[in-house]
Amino acid sequence: MTNVISVENLTKNYGSKTAVNGISFSVAQGDCFGLLGPNGAGKTTTIEMLEGVLNPSQGKISLFGEPANKSLYKRVGIQFQNTALQDYLTVIETVKLFHALYEQPMPLDELIQLCALEDILQQDARTLSGGQRQRLLLALALVNSPDLVFLDEPTTGLDPQARRNFWSLIEAIKAQGRSIVLTTHYMDEAQVLCDDIAIMDQGQIIASGSPEALLADHFNGAVVCIPLENTNDISGAHSIANGRYEIETEQVDETIQSLIQQNISLEGMQVKRPTLEDLFLKLTGHALRG
Numbered sequence: 192m193t194n195v196i197s198v199e200n201l202t203k204n205y206g207s208k209t210a211v212n213g214i215s216f217s218v219a220q221g222d223c224f225g226l227l228g229p230n231g232a233g234k235t236t237t238i239e240m241l242e243g244v245l246n247p248s249q250g251k252i253s254l255f256g257e258p259a260n261k262s263l264y265k266r267v268g269i270q271f272q273n274t275a276l277q278d279y280l281t282v283i284e285t286v287k288l289f290h291a292l293y294e295q296p297m298p299l300d301e302l303i304q305l306c307a308l309e310d311i312l313q314q315d316a317r318t319l320s321g322g323q324r325q326r327l328l329l330a331l332a333l334v335n336s337p338d339l340v341f342l343d344e345p346t347t348g349l350d351p352q353a354r355r356n357f358w359s360l361i362e363a364i365k366a367q368g369r370s371i372v373l374t375t376h377y378m379d380e381a382q383v384l385c386d387d388i389a390i391m392d393q394g395q396i397i398a399s400g401s402p403e404a405l406l407a408d409h410f411n412g413a414v415v416c417i418p419l420e421n422t423n424d425i426s427g428a429h430s431i432a433n434g435r436y437e438i439e440t441e442q443v444d445e446t447i448q449s450l451i452q453q454n455i456s457l458e459g460m461q462v463k464r465p466t467l468e469d470l471f472l473k474l475t476g477h478a479l480r481g
């Protein structure tokens with residue numbers, strides 16, 4: 192499969208601080224690729240080098256099979272993490288302003304429908320909710336009908352409903368065959384949307400692959416979770432996270448039997464499939480948020 196992005200040994204230094212430390216990865220055409228990691232991991236620095244906004248200190252970036260160069264960015268759309276919108280302009284006025292800048296923009300109706308803007312077209316930019324604002328910024332990123340779209344933490348700060356609504360827009364963009372690079376610190380978001388991910392921590396990629404393959408490689412079976420207040424100790428291998436004992440097991444029945452034999456209360460017990468959040472904890476020894 193053709194790669195829309197190939198990155199080799201990409202590094203960014205800010206003085207003595209190395210924000211991105213020699214990372215390599217590629218993004219296949221038509222995929223949604225997720226760059227994941229906690230605050231300060233180096234996601235924005237990485238995506239801004241891919242977008243041509245920041246110059247790398249070292250390393251190579253290829254876009255659409257060619258060394259990155261200015262003309263290739265015509266095929267790219269960017270939703271930055273922070274963008275100022277013009278006060279007093281309505282949504283439709285803002286979209287039309289950007290639409291007029293391009294020779295071959297996406298048809299206006301298609302853009303409005305794709306980003307679910309129909310109901311807010313006459314709203315002033317200052318009155319938009321977080322989710323509405325992100326939908327407008329997404330429309331501005333798509334206005335040139337890009338083959339490759341960069342979305343930098345597009346759902347940070349949105350409520351769960353708005354996040355899920357935004358996910359369906361990302362799925363619709365992907366269904367049109369556009370490739371997507373998404374940064375997020377929400378592991379559930381990556382698990383739902385991404386074909387491939389790279390988990391970053393402290394400027395490096397600590398794991399990469401499809402979410403399913405990564406979880407299959409690092410976990411067996413399920414995780415049995417018991418609240419900490421149920422007991423002072425549990426025999427056998429376990430970890431402590433999120434205020435509970437977590438026991439990774441291939442034999443859920445036997446594990447629960449063993450807890451009963453140890454006279455440990457099962458009150459509040461959960462059995463769950465491991466998530467990318469669990470993987471991050473396993474790989475780094477610390478939870479993703481705090």
Ligand SMILES: Nc1ncnc2c1ncn2[C@@H]1O[C@H](COP(=O)(O)OP(=O)(O)OP(=O)(O)O)[C@@H](O)[C@H]1O
Nearest residue numbers: 205208210228229230231232233234235236237376
């Ligand atoms: N202009 C800069 N000068 C100095 N250090 C910087 C600069 N920009 C980023 N950094 C540092 O580089 C590291 C990576 O930052 P970056 O913003 O890429 O992380 P991130 O994963 O995107 O985090 P967030 O989720 O908070 O956006 C951080 O330690 C940050 O403080």
